[in-house]
Amino acid sequence: MATVVERELKYSGDEGFRLPDLTGCGGIATTSDATVLDLDAVYLDTADLRLARSGFALRRRTGGHDAGWHLKVGAVGGARTEYQFPAGAADGDPPPELVALFRAASRGRPVAPAARIATSRRERRLLDEAGRTLAEVAEDSVEAHDLVSGERQAWHEVEVELVDGDDALLDAVDARLREAGARAVPVTKSHRALGRRLAAAGLAPADPGAAPVLDYTTAQRDALIGNHPGARSGDEDAVHDMRVAARRLRSTLRTFRGLWDRRESERLRAELRWLGGQLGPVRDGQVMAARLADAVRAEPDELVLGPVAARLAGRFAAELAAALDNLRVALDSGRYTDLLRRLDALVEGPTARTVDARWVARRVRRAVARADERLDRALSAGRAEREATGGTDDLALHEARKADKAARYAVEVREPAVGKPATRLVARLKELQDLLGAHQDSVVTREVLLRQAERAYAEGENAFTYGVLHARQAVAADQSVPGLVRARDRARRRKVRRWLRRCAPQT
The missing domain is CATH 1.40.20.10 (CHAD domain)
Incomplete structure (x- = not known):
């Protein structure tokens, strides 16, 4: 099974749209002659289209240079991972290697043919001065058939896929195509073919x-x-x-x-x-x-x-x-x-119940208050521990870290509605989480080093270096506390917390 990470963009245009000259875009020096391909793909999915709804596309395709089983994961416009598996002449079911990869998306349920897409493609390579292929551009005439509803569609689209080029090339090509009247298409061919059923499933x-x-x-x-x-x-x-x-x-x-x-x-x-x-x-x-x-x-x-x-x-x-x-x-x-x-x-x-925005906001506020309380308690306990033994209360700091994560995740729920104030608080909580995480990492690392030192000693090896590494981790843990106090204070500044105060329940 081959694995390919692809980055591609898709476009449509009005009747009469013509592909513009793309030379000069991001280092493109010339364009190869067109290669004509006839591609025929059957897309499989569960009865409720769980694969498509999860951003997966499973197909068995004939024609082209990579005929066989393909599983694509990801959305158009970003990096998509494609798993390719050659299909035998009598293959009717996806190979077990692919089934294991989409098992979560299908929820373990069987898949069956959902759509068939026939594509007539004119493909060109976009080359630099050295003849290296930077990208490929394809003009597709598409005929799609929803095999369950019977709906048929036909359309034209342009697809640009990076090969050895970079994002700057994609940006330059994107600008040139838009100038010529092209419009970005945010969905795959299979999503478009199944569009009505997908819309009904995503209420x-x-x-x-x-x-x-x-x-x-x-x-x-x-x-x-x-x-x-x-x-x-x-x-x-x-x-x-x-x-x-x-x-x-x-x-x-x-x-x-x-x-x-x-x-x-x-x-x-x-x-x-x-x-x-x-x-x-x-x-x-x-x-x-x-x-x-x-x-x-x-x-x-x-x-x-x-x-x-x-x-x-x-x-x-x-x-x-x-x-x-x-x-x-x-x-x-x-x-x-x-x-x-x-x-x-x-x-x-x-x-189980009907709630409003205020109910949600109160619970966000409680999560943040709980994190504040846990961290204050941990730092107070740590201060007493340092005065008595020179160490820190590692368990209390670990519990504070878990509460801080819960607070951050709760604020993230409100972030789309609140905007910048919530984003600032998320960033401050993330800073605290990272510092607490670094402290916990030092605790766990010391435990690993101690066990490894005991093993080395038992096997007659020198354990000195493990002790040195252990000591460095202990010093790093002790030195992290002042940074935690400063990060805590930054997370509680009025301009960061102002919107949370407005979430307080009325009494």
């Missing part, structure tokens, strides 16, 4: 007061699903983003828990905690491996005694491989798809 929630919470929760559910293919392959960004989405969901279900059936929301929080527990060892292993590799490289050669870098790399490689295997088992399980289906029911079904 707005009935309770406008709950809309900010439901929109935020839906976005996090979609982030879980969109990052599923990358996380399954161990991509660091995808694992991180999927884990953060799970955390945001858990936090939102708690902060706004009166909106849903309490028993169901708590069960779902428990399942999201389980999912986070599968993602955590992978992400933590990735971060810790990089963190300690950097720390060893930063030490003078004379302080690195023994095969420290090799021992750490070997340990984390083995642990990461095992953690990734466990994550794949979890993502392939019925428990995971059941979690997603229950999450669908929660965010797409009726709420």
